[in-house]
Amino acid sequence: MIRTDVIIIGGGATGCGIARDLALRGVHHYLVEKGDFASGATGACHGLLHSGGRYVVTDPEAAKECITENSILRKIAQKCVETTGGLFVRLPGDSKRFRDSFLTRCEEVGIGTEVLSPSKALDLVPGLNPTLEEAIQVPDCSIDPFRLCMLNAYTSRRRGGGILIHHEVKEIIVEKGRCVGIKARERLTAQVKEIRAPIIINAAGAWGDRIARMSGSQVPMTLSKGSLVISNHRLTNMVINRLRPPSDGDIIVPNEAVCLAGTTSVPVEDPDVLDVDASEMDIITSQAGQLIPSFGSTRLIRAYTGVRPLLEATCKDGRSISRGFRIIDHENGMFSILGGKLTTYRLMAEKMVDVIMGQLGLNVPCKTASLPLEGQEELSGYPLSKRLKGIDDIVCECELVSRRDVEHAINSLGIQYVGDIQHRTRLGMGPCQGGFCTYRALGIMQELGRVSTEESLEILKLFLQRRFKGIKPALWGDQLREEQLIESIYLGILNMESKA
Ligand SMILES: Cc1cc2nc3c(=O)[nH]c(=O)nc-3n(C[C@H](O)[C@H](O)[C@H](O)COP(=O)(O)OP(=O)(O)OC[C@H]3O[C@@H](n4cnc5c(N)ncnc54)[C@H](O)[C@@H]3O)c2cc1C
Incomplete structure (x- = not known):
């Protein structure tokens, strides 16, 4: 049996970010992940380090978190972030009123913008739809979620944290009404390990409710599937967004040699039963083709789907749910953290660890916003x-x-x-x-x-x-x-x- 102070369930960006933060504040912990790092929503996402522009009209609070974290991650995670910049493109027929609100809100929230004429936008991204009316430049970036998780976990491991990947939590050990540990089964050997700790953090994303239920609790969430398509070429060097309320297929993100286009938003019940529907492929390719016409004739090499763990319990339209996050104290030794974005993973981890420090009666401030991620020197970068x-x-x-x-x-x-x-x-x-x-x-x-x-x-x-x-x-x-x-x-x- 292993003993530690805190167990983290889930090796996505949130779990790995929490592990790094705990390590930097000197708290011993174990992270347990059923697959490899980033095998949930983190590895299935668009790889967009949001400027906040996408949410600025519909969810300004989430947008503010995004722009703050965007500037922090560009400094501390240089080898994970490609500072591509982004354009919000207004095509004929797109609302001018939305464009005006977009600019006003960006100013209020602190997102830097520059309005570009069609010719200036086409100079920056020659493949853009030449009928565009205008484009607004924002500090969107491309981010590598896999590297981000590895580097966060590296700090944890280096400072004595335990990291168990390919270990699935099968049971939460509850004694006298309190969660006191977990049992996790290793994928390859089927060996079961018991780990005990007074605090358990449920950072299992879309699987969060399943984990909470193992301890007799629940977490209110709506699961929303989003699919993405990868093109064979890097068709743009900047992130391209459609200047309209968030909807299907309106973002293209360059990622190393390829581009990711998406996404969709479809309610799902089970995060393990996922497929990309043919209708989603049609929507994404036709919408992406409106932004970059050659998308329609470029070879597509793969499609994949991930599940957003959104906050509310019942909602028909996943896009109208806030991208903010919530920490739930189940008052039995388990805390759940859900919602949020890859972009805000560090902030989520900071807030979660602040709560844990209070529980442990410790007072060590968070350092994750100022210290660059360790282990980056080994990476080539962009x-x-x-x-x-x-x-x-x-x-x-x-x-x-x-x-x-x-x-x-x-x-x-x-x-x-x-x-x-x-x-x-x-x-x-x-x-x-x-x-x-x-x-x-x-x-x-x-x-x-x-x-x-x-x-x-x-x-x-x-x-x-x-x-x-x-x-x-x-x-x-x-x-x-x-x-x-x-x-x-x-x-x-x-x-x-x-x-x-
Ligand atoms: C299609 C799509 C596109 C997105 N695009 C973006 C984007 O461009 N930018 C952005 O900022 N955000 C984006 N997001 C949101 C972002 O991906 C998520 O908010 C974020 O990655 C969630 O991270 P997480 O660590 O909380 O959850 P996850 O990454 O889902 O991690 C949870 C982990 O828990 C593990 N787990 C589950 N059950 C168990 C168990 N029993 N035992 C052990 N481990 C377990 C899972 O394997 C998983 O790895 C997107 C989301 C989707 C779905």
């Missing part, structure tokens, strides 16, 4: 071409990941699954979606003695199934042709057909 420096043996051509990067991830980070390498190095996240590099990475894992032949075949099978789920909604044209080539490599040459 742009992608920086990785070309000194690169020798490339394993992933799309994202320029070298054998050295893969070996480093395997050796020093305790990797068990090929997906974990992807999250840490971006291997397989580019146009071929791992088709040409995953078997190479698995080969390296095997050479280094991390997996046996049988295990590597099993891992490859799981990878192929997960990969196919992601690319299936985008299978037409050139993407379908490339998929047939990849299928022949895996099923024909590597004989995976008999294994699948």
Whole structure:
């Protein structure tokens, strides 16, 4: 049995941010995550470090939090944030009254804006719809949620925190009406670990109500699914938003070599049963095509979906729910933190840890807003071409990941699954979606003695199934042709057909 002061359930941005904050305030803790880091909404998000513009008219409080955190993260997380800038684009027919409110509210909230003529906007982003009426420039950025989680967890680990990934919390131990610990099952071995602590933080996002119910409590939330589509090219160097009230398919975010377009908002009951519907693909591609016309003819390489853990219990339209966050004291030793945004994860963690410090009778101030994330020195940062420096043996051509990067991830980070390498190095996240590099990475894992032949075949099978789920909604044209080539490599040459 393990003893600690605080258990955090969930290794998304919120959980990892809490772990870093606790570590910097000297509180011992364990973080328990059922998958890899960022395997919930954090890894399925748009990767937009909001300026707050998106919410400024409908939810100014959330917008204010966003702009404050945006400027903090640009300083402390430089290697996770690409300072692309963003444009809110007004197309013919879009409300001028909304545009006026947008500018007024941005000023009130403190979001810097510059109104650009169509020609100035087209100079910045040549692929924009040339019929645009105007664009408003804001400090939106692109952010890498995987790196962000890893770096937050790195500080925790470095300062003695316990981090258990691929461990699913199956039970909350309740004694005399109080939560005193958890039982978590390791994915690979099915071994159950018991961890005891006087305080448990439920940062399980869309799974938060399930966790709360294990202790006899509940958390009021509405689950809203959002889907995203990845294009084969980086069609814009700036974040592009539609200047209108938040709705489907109105944001395109550049992310390394590709672009992410989305999203949708569909109420769901179960965060584990998710698919991208064909209708969502149609909406996203047609709406993105209105902003950047070449989106309609560009190859799409993948679609995915994530679930927003929003605050209210009953609501038909997820978009009208505040993006603010809430901390719930269940008064039994468990605290739940829900709602919010990736952009505001640090603030959420700060507020949560302030409450915990009060519970523990400690008075150590938060330092996360001023200290840069540790471990960034090892990362190349933006742009992608920086990785070309000194690169020798490339394993992933799309994202320029070298054998050295893969070996480093395997050796020093305790990797068990090929997906974990992807999250840490971006291997397989580019146009071929791992088709040409995953078997190479698995080969390296095997050479280094991390997996046996049988295990590597099993891992490859799981990878192929997960990969196919992601690319299936985008299978037409050139993407379908490339998929047939990849299928022949895996099923024909590597004989995976008999294994699948
Ligand atoms: C489609 C979409 C697009 C978005 N785009 C943006 C954006 O561009 N910018 C932005 O700022 N925000 C965005 N958001 C919101 C943002 O992603 C979330 O608010 C944020 O990532 C939530 O982080 P979290 O850590 O609270 O939850 P999650 O990331 O969901 O983390 C919860 C974790 O708990 C784990 N867990 C669950 N049950 C258990 C268990 N029993 N045992 C152990 N672990 C468990 C899960 O595996 C998961 O990793 C988007 C959300 C969606 C869905």
